[in-house]
Amino acid sequence: MKKHPIIWTNVLLFSSTFLVAAIAVPYYALTVGFTAAEIIAAILCMGYCGISITAGYHRLWSHKTYDAHPFLQWVFAIGGAFALQNSVIHWSSDHRDHHRHVDKDDKDPYSANRGFWFSHIGWMLRDYQGDSYYDYNNVRDLQKNPILAFQHKHYLLLALLTNIGIPLLLGFLIGSIWGMLLSVGVLRLVLSHHFTFFINSLAHIWGRQPYTDQNSARDNGILAFLTYGEGYHNYHHIFEYDYRNGIRWWQFDPTKWLIKTCSWLKLTRNLRIVPEDRIAQAVAKMQLKRAQDKARLLPNSEQLLQLLEQEYQLLVAKLQEYYQVKKELLQQKHAALLNQYNASEFAQRYQELKQHLQQQQNHWQRLTAAFH
Template identity: 40%
Template sequence: MLSIVNALPDPNFDVFWSRKWNLWDVFSLGWIVAMHLLCLFASFTFNWAAFWVAFGLYIITGLFGISLSYHRHLSHKSFKIPKWLEYIFAYCGVLAFQRDPIYWVSTHRYHHQFCDTEKDPHSPIGGFWFSHISWIFDNNSIVEKCGKPNNVGDLEKQPFYKFLESTYLIHIIGLGALLYALGGCPYIVWGMGVRTVLLYHITWLVNSASHTWGKQAWNTRDLSRNNWWLALFTFGEGWHNNHHAFEYSARQGLEWWQIDMTWYVIKLLEAIGMATDVKLPTSVQKQMMAFNNCGGAAVVLNTATGTVAGIAAVVFSLKQCRGAAASTRFGRRRWLLAGDGGTPSCCNFGNET
């Protein structure tokens, strides 16, 4: 297991003032400061209607928007749903004020491709607060580290997502106007300020805390960790080491006692016929990622096929996923097992439809 002390050098990156700020950097800083300032008026504007509006928006934008749509569906293709439902959930993500789907998904796919290396957009190897928040104020850094976004071709081909990208600010203003019309200042303070700031920091803690504190159940060769307390607030996203071990999995709370609200929603959608091709890790894939995995022989003996072709495929998959050439901080390129039977992939979604 990796040592946090050895894996988290302090490079003293001056991410604020030693670089050129672009318009998005300035807007991001101003917006986040404004949302925090709104929270100062929470006690003066409290009423139960405003509280429940904030709570409802937290569920809609956090669970359905960020966790289910942006993360598990759009970023990792963990399941399939009808297009009309996909677009509704994605729009819920827009109202979380964490940028449009194309930007969010591209950044997240780069995070997995270059996890906890110098190219990772938000790794704590650049410092805890860098991974938590300050990376947001340096939009050019992702391009400098990873190049221009070329890993979201599947989304860029769809006019709906291009529309959300080009009109993102309009939707923010629209929600603010609607909240003010319905409930005045209390709805703005609670529905825009309190709800947004809470969801911001809960989401950011997955980037920072879940790569710093907690337990590792799987040999992911990165800093990802499981945090039960964070999972409670993030609808299951706190089981982060599980997620990095099986990135394609629709379920992140892999044990029965690991609460994963997003998974429960996906199971409900599957039960009523709205979600299909729901991906989960197999016993073979779990054994490959286990710390006590001593090689491929035990895995092969446990395969259900028992055929020469089946065994050869498993051995080939093991070699690909565990012995690919290294280009990362930890001595090898991390091949990811797709959930469709074990085909190796490497976060390449650029040409998918």
């Protein structure tokens, strides 16, 4: 197999920062000790870097799940340089290729099929892309953005100013240059790097697949906690144009909360979400597939498969009917087209359908659970 040239700049960067974080940081902590200000500064700066990647590089620019005010775009563009994640234009080109060719070893830049090491960091240590450093045609829309064009052109300068300048400035302000360089400069960078890399590696290996098994992406609540909501990766890979990754109220997705909050402040708009019926049908389809796989192993498999298909079609029909009525009700309420009598009648029909759907879903859950 052809050996691609080593990118020594990346090898030296990743290895040196990791060694400093693994050796010098603990030594300093034991011999000198980090102050509360240094620890808080490292956490806040790591959060700023992480959110700039998730809300900016990923959901705003790579997938265009919402629109953002120029002020917010500048905040994310500078934060991305601080996170040392390459320019938005390059990052988004790789990520769009990843979604378009997920798990295809020859086209997915960080295919999980090539193993944990490759998808986590190995793909950045050798020149696998060659002359096609990134696909210009893949990011024509982003190249027209003057903020991103500026960041791309001056990325190295922005990266140096943020990664060296911010720790030095903070260290000067509190009188602890070395403490800030180690905590905000190095430890923050290494943790930010590897937490982000986990989405390319662990999020394609460890977790559940409630929405699709057509690719290796998984949902993982622990990874969501470490990556500001990005750990719900199975959902993201089937519904990539949703500004949310964690769609349930209890799922940890601070990136979603930030984007929604900013919409109330007029800093974000046109937040895109996937219709509820499509999500529900995706879940039901996966439940059907798993139940069918188990049913095929049983003696009376043909009858069981037929029963499962019939119940699935009935569930889908009720889902479609319920969500269609819900959509019509909301539209007519919004347009104030219903008088008091019609509104009451419509609402009653909606509640009846909701109850019937719930009964059918409970029945479906019991049926598919029997094959687990």
